[in-house]
Amino acid sequence: MSLPRANYDPRRVCLNPFPEFTFGKRRRAIGVYLAGALFTLANWTFLDAAILSAHAKSPWGDQPDAPPPVHVTFVDWIPGICSLLGYLVINLIDKDRIRGDEGLGDSRAVWRARLILFIGFALMAGGLAGSVTVLVLKYVLNGYPEQFVYYGYANVSQSVAMMLSAVVLWISQSTSSEYEYNLTL
Amino acid sequence: MPAGLRTVILLSFVLALGFLLIILSCALWQNWLPLLVALTFVLAPLPNALFSHCGADEFAADYGDSGALDVGRFITSMIVVTGFALPTVLAHANVIDPKACVMSVAGGGLVYGTILAYAAAFSQEDSDYD
Numbered sequence: 436m437s438l439p440r441a442n443y444d445p446r447r448v449c450l451n452p453f454p455e456f457t458f459g460k461r462r463r464a465i466g467v468y469l470a471g472a473l474f475t476l477a478n479w480t481f482l483d484a485a486i487l488s489a490h491a492k493s494p495w496g497d498q499p500d501a502p503p504p505v506h507v508t509f510v511d512w513i514p515g516i517c518s519l520l521g522y523l524v525i526n527l528i529d530k531d532r533i534r535g536d537e538g539l540g541d542s543r544a545v546w547r548a549r550l551i552l553f554i555g556f557a558l559m560a561g562g563l564a565g566s567v568t569v570l571v572l573k574y575v576l577n578g579y580p581e582q583f584v585y586y587g588y589a590n591v592s593q594s595v596a597m598m599l600s601a602v603v604l605w606i607s608q609s610t611s612s613e614y615e616y617n618l619t620l
Numbered sequence: 621m622p623a624g625l626r627t628v629i630l631l632s633f634v635l636a637l638g639f640l641l642i643i644l645s646c647a648l649w650q651n652w653l654p655l656l657v658a659l660t661f662v663l664a665p666l667p668n669a670l671f672s673h674c675g676a677d678e679f680a681a682d683y684g685d686s687g688a689l690d691v692g693r694f695i696t697s698m699i700v701v702t703g704f705a706l707p708t709v710l711a712h713a714n715v716i717d718p719k720a721c722v723m724s725v726a727g728g729g730l731v732y733g734t735i736l737a738y739a740a741a742f743s744q745e746d747s748d749y750d
Contacts, residue, residue, distance in 0.1 A: 467690045471697030479705035490713045
């Protein structure tokens with residue numbers, strides 16, 4: 436008895452066709468470089484806001500003696516830390532374990548790997564949601580000037596870029612062999 | 621060998637120009653923080669060079685690249701982006717002058733481009749396999 440082909444395998448719940456890029460054998464290298472660049476860009480965006488806040492001196496704008504109304508505190512660091520932990524969790528998982536059809540280990544290992552992957556994605560999504568929360572609750576609702584709302588925008592873009600970096604790294608590593616062009620999950 | 625000699629002379633000229641730009645960006649404003657950019661771009665090819673020997677056995681060649689190569693590429697990309705982002709952030713926070721930022725980024729790009737061009741021009745041992 437022969438198994439059906441993977442294109443219409445009915446046991447696959449969710450099979451996303453992934454467009455085939457024509458970078459040739461450098462595809463994986465380009466994806467990893469891009470992921471690293473996005474990851475670093477994300478963290479530098481937030482560090483820029485933190486450094487800017489640390490250098491915001493007492494005469495800001497045209498007020499002579501007013502101190503800056505808001506600074507980057509530890510609350511702003513929490514979404515980035517969540518995203519970073521989620522990034523590490525997602526990328527430390529072996530991709531073949533999640534697919535579960537390679538004959539690696541038992542089904543309980545696949546189940547646990549999927550649970551931990553879910554925790555990683557939940558951490559990243561929680562980081563994104565937390566950064567939006569910080570932007571709205573700490574900066575937008577209090578009506579600070581544009582110069583200080585930038586801290587919140589930097590926080591959101593940090594989470595978004597880290598998520599994009601995780602996606603790019605996942606895609607570039609799961610299309611390594613030339614027989615597997617599908618992003619399977 | 622005149623083509624290789626000309627390449628070496630051109631690359632060393634560009635490398636000297638890059639270091640000149642970085643050092644000028646520090647010395648003109650008496651602020652030596654942009655010198656970190658030179659250090660960053662000199663360190664940038666190091667992870668690739670270190671990790672490139674990890675996946676180079678005959679068994680790994682069939683299955684594509686290994687995870688160690690990816691780690692090297694990831695860290696290299698991180699360091700390169702840091703080299704561009706660090707002077708930008710410093711200029712944004714008014715620690716260094718914006719002109720110094722532009723000069724140090726241009727100089728760092730020249731230095732790193734020199735390293736890349738040198739590695740691409742004189743890599744005979746890899747060209748047989750790829």
